[in-house]
Amino acid sequence: MDTHTIHETTIIEKEYVDTHHVENFVENFAKVYYSWEQSDKSIDNRMESLKGYLTDELQALNVDTVRKDIPVSSSVRGFQIWTVEPTGDNEFNVTYSVDQLITEGENTKTVHSAYIVSVYVDGSGNMVLVKNPTITNIPKKSSYKPKAIESEGTVDSITTNEINEFLTTFFKLYPTATASELSYYVNDGILKPIGKEYIFQELVNPIHNRKDNQVTVSLTVEYIDQQTKATQVSQFDLVLEKNGSNWKIIE
Known part of the structure; x- marks a missing residue:
């Protein structure tokens, strides 16, 4: 009698659920819930x-x-x-943070808090x-x-200078x-055109290591952004290869 063991592989695909409507509902709720003026009418309207x-x-x-009877007003600032x-059963748990500007008399302060709510969505898409x-x-x-990342000392100074110049x-x-x-300079698709008015400043602390050939x-690359006048600092991890006398970025 032959006995065969059958191994079954179950692939569970994670279903994407669009929750933008839930997020919008909670944000609109928060703007009402955390906002009121120092008046009976404002509190009643809330x-x-x-x-x-x-x-x-x-x-x-x-x-x-x-x-x-407490002279405090609140507005949502963030x-x-x-x-x-x-969570199942057409419900979603939503965690959010809110910044309130609290005014009491002539004093104001900002309060940062975090909360969780549960939202039920019915078959028609209505929420509560x-x-x-x-x-x-x-x-x-x-x-x-x-x-x-540290240099392993596997790249000589001549090669290092060549690469830095490149x-x-x-x-x-x-x-x-x-x-x-x-x-x-670059293999297709590795770095795409960005079309920005950045002025190159310098290479910062390039670290070279050899990997086969x-x-x-x-390295870090510093630019000046012509529009904002701020320094733009980008970090890159590159793989270079030399063909003849020319270096090229291949990864």
């Missing part, structure tokens, strides 16, 4: 407008969230959506918030530090070069 976003239960929950996550803005956090700067010539031309002009170069 509650009336919130009916277009909240379930009846959440409307009741928010009746006294902004009190008329808003950003961080994540939109489908089913979870009140709940305090949360947003990503902070990571402590990750990429490993620094790259200086190339990067002077690069901002305004056409595709045909680039083809003398090729040389890898990691």
Whole structure:
């Protein structure tokens, strides 16, 4: 009797879900929710407008969230959506941050906060918030530090000077070069024309390492942007190869 083991491979394709409508709904809600003036009418108008976003239960929950006896006004100065996550059952969890300008008497201050809400989308595409803005956090700067690229001493000084001269010539031309002009320096498609008025300043700390008959170069290139007058700093990781007496960027 022969026994065969059958291995099945399941490929799960991630379905793309367009969430722009959800994002727009939450942003419009936030502009209403976090904005009010120091007047009874403004606070009443805010509650009336919130009916277009909240379930009846959440409307009741928010009746006294902004009190008329406290002389404070708020306006939205910044808003950003961080994540939109489908949770099943036609619901999406949306995490966002908001910057409010708070005015109390003659004093003003900016308050930055982050919240998460849940939005239900029905079969017709209509939406309603089913979870009140709940305090949360947003990503902070990571402590990750990429490993620094170092020279292994595999490229001699003559070759290093040749490559630096080649790259200086190339990067002077690069901002305004056409595709045909680039083809003398770069393999097709590696670096595309950018058509910008940048003035080349210098190569910064190019690091050369040999890889078989090729040389890898990691470097920073500084330009002056003619329009903004700011220094434009770009970083490149290139692979160069010499054909005859000419160098060319191949990767």
